[in-house]
Amino acid sequence: MAEHKSPSPLRRLGRRRFIVGAGAAGIAVSAGAVIEGLASSAGAATFGYADDGKNYVINTGADLxxxxxxxxxxxxxxxYKGKEYQGYNGQNSHVESGLGASxxxxxxxxxxxxxxxVxxxxxxxYAARSxxxxVYMWTNKADASFTATRYIVRVKPGTFPNADPDAWDSTTDKIIEAGDVWSKPDGSTRSKHYSGLRVMDYDYIGWKNSAAGMWMVRSNHEKASGGPFYRSLLxxxxxxxxxxxxILHYGENQTEAExxxxxxxxxxxFTPGGAAPSAKLYARNIDTSWVDGLGLKGWTAKSGRGRVAGVGLSGRDGAYTYTVGxxxxxxxxxxxxxxxxxxxxCAGMLPGTYTMTVYKGELAVHTAAVTVTAGGTTTLHTxxxxxxxxxxxxxWRIGDWNGTPAGFKNAELLTRAHPSDKRAAVWTGDYTVGSSSAGSFxxxxxxxxxxxxxxxxxxxxAQAAAAHTLRIGLTTNFAGGRIQASVNDWTSRIPAAPTEPNTRTxxxxxxxxxxxxxxxxxxxxxxxxxxxxYNVLKLTVVSGTSGSAYLSPGVSFDAIDLLA
Known part of the structure; x- marks a missing residue:
């Protein structure tokens, strides 16, 4: 194995000679000749690395x-294929917003x-394979000395076509919230937050044109926070x-400790002609046996991991997907x-004892403790x-108990748009049980x-002769918002504020x-x-926190029902 560390000021290599990684001894060559060859065509040189005095220059031996x-x-x-993709506004691609001297x-x-x-x-x-x-990447964050954990690839403007909800034009659009939510002249909204995807919904994200595809294939997120339903900027x-x-840890809307x-x-x-990346790179498929001998800090090989296998789940609702976390x-x-x-x-798990949670949609409906051992399979009965x-x-019941606001008014839109978006239906309007649809709530x-x-x-x-329990399911609240309920002349207590993320949601x-x-x-x-x-139920958001418009205290509904 050949190793090359960045030279200190006292031992910096001359600009006309450097080492190409080609075995333990390396090969001394002319810097000008090799760098020109690397830059002009990736395929023109063989697999290896060089040092141009400022950077390690790595040729994959393919087109990159x-x-x-x-x-x-x-x-x-x-x-890639002779075209530079990296960089805008003088910024490079990096961990966080750049690590500084390392x-x-x-x-x-x-x-x-x-x-x-380091x-x-x-x-x-970073790893490149012949x-x-x-470009394979890993990040090992040992403590909270960095507030977030992300890698961002900076891409030249105009490289790919894009008109999705996470794209905007600062020359025509205007900021409407916190510097990162934009409104277009037609009243539709855009933001880097509007991917519309949960972590479990995608294997890769990126762009394509007729010449190339550029994709980030996500990791398994085993050290991330937020679970399978977490949404973040992509x-x-x-x-x-x-x-x-x-994004491996992002301070916004986190429900778990880092x-x-x-x-x-x-x-x-990178792929030719905009093709999708190989499914062999997906987190659930990738073969990482080649990583075992690289000496990565914190790496656990397949042999050091275990598996949980469940025979089945009874009592399911066939209308829903069940996720086991x-x-x-x-x-x-x-x-x-x-x-x-x-x-x-579930395979490839680090040894330890886990809380296993079964979700109907996104609603937890069963929990248990499960222990995983290295090299073993923990089998669970039905x-x-x-x-x-x-x-x-x-x-009566309004909506479905599934941990999401799906089916309610504007729910489909708001994972990819701001509530003020022109496409949103009017937010006001009352509901009548038996004649109104869930889509009007x-x-x-x-x-x-x-x-x-x-x-x-x-x-x-008969129903009016008895007391009943009213249930209101909330998926989250913002700024301490919760519901005080009143029925005709009766008014409930004010519930304690649920423990929720204290950021925008x-x-x-x-x-x-x-x-x-x-x-x-x-x-x-x-x-x-x-x-x-008619009985009249009034739902009032109360909070000790102030705010205006869509940044005032608020809640997201899962379901509401009156028990028999």
Missing amino acids: VLKVSHVNGDMTSLV TVSITQTGSTILVKV HGTLTHY GENN RHYNDGGAGLYE RFGLQGPYVLA FANADAQYWTVANATTGGFS MAIANDPAAAGAI PCYLWKDVNNGLLVYFKLTA LTVGSYRGNNVTLTYSVPASAWQSDPGQ
Whole structure:
């Protein structure tokens, strides 16, 4: 294995001679001749690396040449098929917003070249493999000395066509919220937050044109936070340039404590003609046996991991997908249960004891503790779903208990648009049980926008003679918002504020929080005694926090029902 560290000022290599990684001894060559060859055509040179005095220059032996700075570990160049893709506004591609001065070294082990970047307690790796147009990356964050964990690939403006919800034009559009939400002249909205995708929904994200595809293939997110339903920015595109991300921890809308340790590989992949990246790179498929001998800090080989296999889940609702998640302080995983049997399997897990959570849609309906051992399989017998709130008999129900606002007014739009978007249906309007559709009930309720929503319903004489429990399911709240309920002349207590993320949620494409169910015991004296008269339920957002318009305290609904 050949190793080359960035030279100190006293030992910097001359600009006319450097080492190409070609075995332990290396080969001395003319810097000018090799660098010109690398830059002009990736395929013109063989697999190896060079040092141009400022960067390690890595040729994959295919169609990709990349450069990594000696000084800070930034990726300073990405040349695919002779075209430069990296860089806008003088910025490079890097961890976070750039690490600053770092210790950078390079090694070649057989058909793999590895660059190691060390900055304080954070270590980042780049790897190139012979004959591949891929950059493999890992990030090992040991503590909270960095506020987030992300890699951003900076892409030249105008390189790819893009008119998706995460693209905007700063020359024509105007900022309407916090510097990162934009309104176009036609009233539609755009933001880097509006990917519309949960982590489990995608294997890769990026762009394509007739010449090339540029993709970020996500890692398994075992050291990330937020679980399978977490939504975060994945890319952005504007007149100044584009950014392609792997987000491993982001302070916005986090429902879990941050995890530390080695995360990856995530892969920057180039493809000819805009083709999709190879499915062999997907987190669930990738063969990482070649990584075992590279000496990555925190790397655990397949032999040091275990598996959980479940025979099945009984008591499921066939209308929903069931996801089985595993989480502890050190790692997280998930898998989708078989739609017919409810069986599931989750492999590649680090040893330890996990809380296993079964989700109907995004609503937790079963939990248990599961222990994973290295090299072993933990087998679970059929488990019965016993905590589905939809199983309770209800006089009426608005929406479905699934942990999301799906089916409510504007729910489909708001993972890719701002609530003020011209395409959004009017937020006000009351609801009548038995005649209104769920689609007329707003997915979100804000103190300063559509507060005091009224729900009209009738009860039979027998129903009105008894007390009943009112349940309101919330997927999250913003700024401490919660619901105070009143029925006719009766008013509930003010519930305690649920524990939720203290960042923006409802305006940045995410309804996901800590699903909670607020319950209210409504006495028989609250009801109308005449079965022909409507009872009027009023839903009022209350909070000790102020705010205006769509940044006022608010909530996202899961379902509402009155139990029999």
